[in-house]
Amino acid sequence: MITQNPANRPRALIAMSGGVDSSVAACLMQQAGYDCTGITMRLTHNETLGQSGYQTCCSEKDIEDAAEVAFALDMPYQVLDFTADFRAQIIEKFIRVYETGGTPNPCIDCNKYMKFRHLLDWAEEHGMEYVVTGHYARVEQDAATGRWLLKKGLDEGKDQSYVLYNLTQEQLAHIRLPLGALHKTEVRKIAQEHSFINAQKHDSQDICFVPDGDYARFMEQFTSKHYPAGDFLDQSGKVVGTHSGAVRYTLGQRKGLGLALGAPVYVCGKDMQANTVTVGPESELFDRIVYAEDVNWIAIPALTEPLRVTARTRYHQAEQQATVYPAENGFRLEFDQPQRAPTPGQAAVLYQGDVVLGGGTITRVEK
Template identity: 40%
Template sequence: MRVLAAMSGGVDSAVAAARAKDAGHDVTGVHLALSRNPQSYRTGARGCCSIEDSNDARRAADVIGIPFYVWDMSEEFHEEVVEDFIAEYAAGRTPNPCLRCNEKIKFAAVLDRALALGFDAVVTGHYARLETASDGTVEMHRAVDHAKDQSYVLGVLTADQIAHSMFPLGTDTKDEVRREAERRGLQVAHKPDSHDICFVADGDTPGWLHDKLGTRPGVVVDEGGEVLREHEGSFAFTIGQRRGLRLGRPAADGRPRFVLDIEPVSGTVTVGPREHLAVDGLMGIRPLWCGAPPDGELSCTVQLRAHGDEHRASVRLDGDRLHVDLHDPADGIAPGQAVVVYDGTRVVGSATISATRRVAGAVPVR
């Protein structure tokens, strides 16, 4: 097959490209230039979209012996990921830009362009497995190494996208991949993993959002409505946050307080004890299915954040809304996050959380 290897400049994508070539495929490497000003994105160990990453990807392609190109996807990335990130925080939600990038850039814009150019599939260094079911459909499953499993951020893929994808690393550990990269002579063998948000150059997300959104004054209140402090923007807070609240005085019972709710119109941020974060139900919108959608109620597990715990659940689809009842309550779940549904190790699909239901029948959180 003719395959396009998306090469980020890290060790995983380099080894994935090398394995695709070893398997006999006609491989071409491509690095995605995602920033209109690459110096504004992270560099070094914390980056994934920098100029040095592009150079690392090029050197890896040379060692592997495959053609290499850089595709400018900066406009698409800014519109679909960065602008969405800003709008979601302004609306009081907590988005995951990596899921959005996978959905709109790596497995939509890139795959569409690849297929139009005559490629059969896109290969990436994500840790997930693809298996062919008895009916011939391609299913996505968790990676063998659950510590590195990235199926959560791939839960936005459709069945057609999965059918044109390759994930060669799904049966390996990170240490095994690094040792293989070293044997292959790849300079990125021991390059640190990227972390956090690539387009927030200094890692200060609240400060970055303040620069984009300006000052939007509001107050932090307790559950009784008492004003504890003023703030300059509710976008600086997330559901479940404990650190950085700067409340000035402790709660009456001396226990720490957490963000329970964010009301972006008034700018009111409500805080309270940790146990009031517990939710036992979710509503999801914009569902995406990696195969056939559930028919009736599905007993399953769900994951609510990257590298988070699995929760036993029952889900049912009602039109374009996904209802999730959690058998194991979860803490600190915010609208805007993704709920990814699993049947065993198989990824069923995902939805964007629009509301949560607190334990003991409290009013749903926005």
């Protein structure tokens, strides 16, 4: 993908989000002797999305912070505009998945389609060997097999390997993640020592284009559609109330239903064609079998036989014991114990120890 630079100093593109993590990643790569160029991807225009942008990543304030850190490091810096691709690849898919009843994970898609694809291409075009990000994960090469491995970050509370499972062998060979062996407290200390403007900046928690968390309002504004009210149904199909649009509810949701049925109820299913939302007791949320497609394998070239793994079906979920089996178009994951609300649209990511085996997008679940 990227040819070696004949110069003595290896060249690296630093993906700078404006946060403390990518700033420290830039600093560490400079200290390691790399010739670094900072790049911020402009992914949205916040005014267009109706957002102030001050609590998101990739906002105007983030661009200012990234530029100031790059200046402090005496490092070349550019802003690249990818708003059109971000709209097509991320925002429109996000809306499409919600409208068909799933729950998307746009951060995974952004890493796959935007950050590592576009930045690696840009790096290659400009003679750079590596793309560097501030993710808390590790990239290592297996000496025995030659395969590149993705491993969990050593800071368990910050590990981001889950959202990087789509990285390919070719990409991993040209990616450097200098924070993988550090804890967040160490990263902030480095930033303070260098007087970075963002040393105490809060981490971005929300979807960058929906910083207030009201994704249904964003979808209606973006599409000019109105998602109409419909029926809440119980497990027998009886109408028990009126909801405010099926896209507004996710599997496992309890709060905000506005139902008084004598016992707590949770969203257990949605029929987007009929615009109905089925509610029931929490016991109805548990499933043991998950099917996934659009699979990417990292530690192995392909799955040819059942393997014992641990797995996550949500970003911050504790890993659970399971067995993965080859299946048509992907894999079948059977957990030792039923899991609460594994949801189509989310990712099932598989681990063996601290190594990411691979992962895929959940398409359906079974009891």
